[in-house]
Amino acid sequence: MNFIKKTTLTFFMLISMAASSLAFAEASASVNETIGHIEKALAKIEKSDFAGAYLHIKAARASSKQIEGNEDIVKKANNKVIQGQIQSKKGKVETSTAALNESLELYRSL
Secondary structure: HHHHHHHHHHHHHHHHHHHHHHHHHHHHOOOOOOOOHHHHHHHHHHHHOOHHHHHHHHHHHHHHHHOOOOOHHHHHHHHHHHHHHHHHOOOOHHHHHHHHHHHHHHHHOO
């Protein structure tokens, strides 16, 4: 009977650890995806391709919704992305780049 209890407990612990590592991997993938889109948007802004930058910023905002944990940093980073989006719509390269670079630093800190 003890063997069955120990085996069952071990099995559930393994399942729990696997689930938590999958959740971490998924969150990490979302952060990496968001960072990738922001970097691509920055490259487009430097070339004054604001339409292309808008698409990457929009994709970055969508992928950032899947990031869990440290909500304050995620919220601040998302606000910086929104500021960068607004500035790029206005055609302001410097302010848009600055806001997106700040958001990159925040996402990388996760």
